[in-house]
Amino acid sequence: MIIMPGELKGLSPAEKFNRIRQKEVRTLHDAHVYAKDQKWTKLWGALGWIMRVLTGGKVKSQQDAYITTIGNYIFYPAGWRASQASEPDCAALRHELCHVRQYRKLGFGNVWLGFIIFLFLYLFVFLPAGLSWFRWVFEREAYREGWYAAKEFDLKWRPRLGHYIDCCTSYRYVWAWPFRSQVRRWFYKNCQ
Ligand SMILES: [Zn+2]
Numbered sequence: 001m002i003i004m005p006g007e008l009k010g011l012s013p014a015e016k017f018n019r020i021r022q023k024e025v026r027t028l029h030d031a032h033v034y035a036k037d038q039k040w041t042k043l044w045g046a047l048g049w050i051m052r053v054l055t056g057g058k059v060k061s062q063q064d065a066y067i068t069t070i071g072n073y074i075f076y077p078a079g080w081r082a083s084q085a086s087e088p089d090c091a092a093l094r095h096e097l098c099h100v101r102q103y104r105k106l107g108f109g110n111v112w113l114g115f116i117i118f119l120f121l122y123l124f125v126f127l128p129a130g131l132s133w134f135r136w137v138f139e140r141e142a143y144r145e146g147w148y149a150a151k152e153f154d155l156k157w158r159p160r161l162g163h164y165i166d167c168c169t170s171y172r173y174v175w176a177w178p179f180r181s182q183v184r185r186w187f188y189k190n191c192q
Contacts, residue, residue, distance in 0.1 A: 002028055009154045016153055017085035020093050030072060031100050033093075037078035044068075044078070051174075054129050058171040069096040071103065072111045087150075087157035094149035098142040129174045136177035139168055140186060147191040161187045 002023050008016045025031045036044050047068070068075045074096045076089065099118075100111065106121075107114025121134035143164045150158050164187055167173055169180050177183055 003152065005152075006154070013087045013090060013155075014083055014085045016087075016090050016155075017082055017093070020090055020153065021082065024097060025074070025093060029097050029100050031074055031097065032072065033074045033076065033082065035078060035080040036068070036075045039073075039075070040070075043070075044075075054174050055171040067092055067096060069099045071115045072100050074100075087153075087155040088159075090153050090155060091146045091150045091157075091159060095142040095146035098145040099138070102138055102141070130178065132174070132176045135173055136168060136183075139173060139176060140164075140183075140190075143167075143187070144190050161191055164191075 003020060008019060011019065021033055025033055066077065074093070080089075103111045103114035103118050105114065106117040118134075118138070122132065122138060123135075125134050126132065143159075147159055147161075147164075161184075165180065165184050168176050168183050169178050
């Protein structure tokens with residue numbers, strides 16, 4: 001992390017976002033930020049279709065409403081612009097950068113090789129829906145980073161652990177790890 005303690009104090013959310021983007025996204029992680037209507041637009045429709053099939057139609061909003069990270073490209077929802085970035089958008093950068101780091105680690109430094117390995121583990125171990133050990137492990141690590149980023153970036157906004165718990169146990173991540181008490185215990189122990 002190269003954002004210094006107090007460095008973002010007093011800045012507007014969009015100014016914070018830009019500083020983090022320059023220093024951490026570009027310089028530290030060699031990653032890029034786009035909105036989903038700026039690049040690879042056909043992919044989001046296909047992803048939305050896959051999500052609807054896997055969740056039996058529970059995911060109703062289009063896939064371009066979510067943040068998605070593919071390799072070292074971070075995509076914010078369609079219509080989103082950095083000049084209007086909010087405080088949650090700042091914390092979300094750390095969540096997504098955590099995935100970029102996970103890809104690099106899995107690919108022995110190669111972000112695209114790692115992304116393919118990540119996808120395999122994320123989707124097929126153990127099951128695409130209902131019991132996905134790696135989806136749970138990868139997402140909880142990313143959520144923990146977002147949690148601490150909110151403090152580190154001097155945000156007034158704070159994430160809610162209840163939201164993390166809901167996401168990891170519900171259709172939002174295709175029931176990654178549906179054991180709510182276990183998920184709750186992990187978050188309360190690791191996000192202080
Ligand atoms: Zn994630």
